Amino acid sequence: xxxxxxxxxxxxxxxxxxxxxxxxxxxxxxxxxxxxxxxxxxxxxxxxxxxxxxxxxxxxxxxxxxxxxxxxxxxxxxxxxxxxxxxxxxxxxxxxxxxxxxxxxxxxxxxxxxxxxxxxxxxxxxxxxxxxxxxxxxxxxxxxxxxxxxxxxxxxxxxxxxxxxxxxxxxxxxxxxxxxxxxxxxxxxxxxxxxxxxxxxxxxxxxxxxxxxxxxxxxxxxxxxxxxxxxxxxxxxxxxxxxxxxxxxxxxxxxxxxxxxxxxxxxxxxxxxxxxxxxxxxxxxxxxxxxxxxxxxxxxxxxxxxxxxxxxxxxxxxxxxxxxxxxxxxxxxxxxxxxxxxxxxxxxxxxxxxxxxxxxxxxxxxxxxxxxxxxxxxxxxxxxxxxxxxxxxxxxxxxxxxxxxxxxxxx
Numbered sequence: 001x002x003x004x005x006x007x008x009x010x011x012x013x014x015x016x017x018x019x020x021x022x023x024x025x026x027x028x029x030x031x032x033x034x035x036x037x038x039x040x041x042x043x044x045x046x047x048x049x050x051x052x053x054x055x056x057x058x059x060x061x062x063x064x065x066x067x068x069x070x071x072x073x074x075x076x077x078x079x080x081x082x083x084x085x086x087x088x089x090x091x092x093x094x095x096x097x098x099x100x101x102x103x104x105x106x107x108x109x110x111x112x113x114x115x116x117x118x119x120x121x122x123x124x125x126x127x128x129x130x131x132x133x134x135x136x137x138x139x140x141x142x143x144x145x146x147x148x149x150x151x152x153x154x155x156x157x158x159x160x161x162x163x164x165x166x167x168x169x170x171x172x173x174x175x176x177x178x179x180x181x182x183x184x185x186x187x188x189x190x191x192x193x194x195x196x197x198x199x200x201x202x203x204x205x206x207x208x209x210x211x212x213x214x215x216x217x218x219x220x221x222x223x224x225x226x227x228x229x230x231x232x233x234x235x236x237x238x239x240x241x242x243x244x245x246x247x248x249x250x251x252x253x254x255x256x257x258x259x260x261x262x263x264x265x266x267x268x269x270x271x272x273x274x275x276x277x278x279x280x281x282x283x284x285x286x287x288x289x290x291x292x293x294x295x296x297x298x299x300x301x302x303x304x305x306x307x308x309x310x311x312x313x314x315x316x317x318x319x320x321x322x323x324x325x326x327x328x329x330x331x332x333x334x335x336x337x338x339x340x341x342x343x344x345x346x347x348x349x350x351x352x353x354x355x356x357x358x359x360x361x362x363x364x365x366x367x368x369x370x371x372x373x374x375x376x377x378x379x380x381x382x383x384x385x386x387x388x389x390x391x392x393x394x395x396x397x398x399x400x401x402x403x404x405x406x407x408x409x410x411x
Contacts, residue, residue: 009141013266016145020132023152025254030159030297031173035136039170042111043047046174050125052224053093058228059216061086062133063381064209067351069137070273077198082134083281084196089127094119117174131188137269143191154180180370215353222360226390229367230375230383250305251325252311256297256334264345272349279407282349284290290342305331325357329384333391340395346407347398355401362392 031043051151065082072078111118128151135144158176167173267289275282304311308327347356367390374382 009139011143016141016148019152020146023148023155026179027155027159028251028254033164034159034166034173035062040168041171042114043174046111046114046121046348046410049097052220053097054124054126054129054206055220055224056217057086057089057093057207058129058133059220060213061089061207062130062137063132063216063348064212066067066137066269067272067349068208068212069269070276074198077201078197079134079138079193079204081202082209083130083192083194085209088132090123094122094126097122099353104254113171114174115385117178121174121179121181124178128181128184128188131185131192132233133265134189135188139270139277140191142358143187145396147188147191151181151184151265151267152387154183180338202357210349212353219353219360221359222357226360226364226367229260230371230390244324246383247310249330252327253330253334256300260338260341264341264348267347268348271345275349283407284347286342286345290345298335301331301335309317309337323380326380326384329381329391331390333384333388333404336388336395340391342399343398343402350402350407352401352405355398358378359394359397362393366390366393 054277057187061082065078068074069078098115098119101111101118128147130146131147135141136145148407155177161167162173162176167176267286271282271286274285305328308331309321312324312327313321347359366387370389371383374386376382378385
């Protein structure tokens with residue numbers, strides 16, 4: 001499978017992305033139509049927490065792996081270390097989450113009965129995330145495609161059953177979705193064949209991952225708040241209707257978030273590998289692939305911008321027509337995000353984790369200082385303006401730091 005041509009691997013990568021992002025989107029739609037509003041909100045809250053937990057574990061496992069694998073001499077021992085490190089971290093956080101859900105706090109009372117299925121679902125979520133990103137890092141596109149296809153089959157079967165038979169219990173819904181991970185996990189374990197060897201090297205790997213991961217860990221926390229601050233503030237200052245409209249538009253653009261993440265999961269290790277040989281080679285690779293993908297993404301964003309009113313009505317109904325301007329604003333934001341992705345990848349590939357972290361601290365500070373002013377004067381338009389302003393600040397700071405290190409992407 002590793003001898004696939006570059007063109008075939010590229011086509012397979014996009015097909016895999018279509019499967020992965022399409023599965024996430026369709027399962028969400030099916031659940032939204034199957035569950036009550038309250039139960040769907042509980043499910044969405046669990047997913048949001050899992051994204052945060054997954055990013056925190058990823059800071060110490062997957063993200064260092066993505067930039068260190070090519071420079072590691074004993075790759076089998078290193079990969080074995082990352083697997084067991086991921087498994088240990090996942091188990092520890094799942095147990096902690098299970099205990100927290102059982103605590104007698106009113107805010108957690110709705111989740112107490114979901115502790116067991118949530119733990120099962122969380123285990124599948126986090127291990128599948130590791131296996132997928134690791135296979136992409138190893139440039140094993142065909143194996144990634146197989147595991148994601150099995151994940152699609154498992155989750156479509158679960159969500160389809162829930163939709164067709166009207167399963168009313170959120171407990172059963174989360175249990176079925178957790179079981180839906182099993183086929184993909186089984187295939188993933190076969191592909192990586194997790195050994196237990198190279199123990200003498202593990203302490204060195206652990207130190208390296210902790211050194212790299214500490215800034216990435218802080219970044220994950222700050223990044224979550226930086227990304228969600230204007231959303232939370234919209235609900236607090238403008239009310240539930242405004243928050244609902246913004247969340248609906250974010251759902252429409254949610255597929256692009258997965259596309260961005262997959263772009264990073266694949267391009268980052270490829271860039272780091274080329275930079276290991278030559279900075280110029282890595283720079284040329286980033287410019288080329290960034291330009292190619294931006295053309296395709298720009299076409300999609302242009303469609304969203306032009307037909308914004310139609311799209312939001314299709315997504316949420318006629319009552320949301322007045323919020324079509326949010327789709328236009330988010331299209332501009334996402335164009336800016338994707339245009340700046342080569343800068344983001346360069347920062348990561350050069351292991352400038354402190355710079356990466358400080359960039360998000362700046363956006364967080366900007367959000368705290370500006371959110372009330374923007375929202376009180378411009379309502380939801382101010383929220384979108386704040387998100388765009390945060391992204392501009394982030395990219396300018398990162399670009400300045402790259403220039404200081406004489407790494408110029410465009411020259």
